[in-house]
Amino acid sequence: MSNTAxxxxxxxxxxxxxxxxxxxxxxxxEEFVAARITLVEVGTGQKVSEEDVDYL
Incomplete structure (x- = not known):
């Protein structure tokens, strides 16, 4: 089972x-990271934590 949405x-x-x-x-x-965070948050409905930003 995959955990990919x-x-x-x-x-x-x-x-x-x-x-x-x-x-x-x-x-x-900075724009790339901000755009990626927005896409992940809108797509998953979850807030990206500061810790998670390091992995994006």
Missing amino acids: VVEESGELTAPRARYRASIGGDSH
């Missing part, structure tokens, strides 16, 4: 996903 395409993920894609390969590591 399967997320259906939803309107609420559209903007965070676009932001994340735009940040990949961009000039700002």
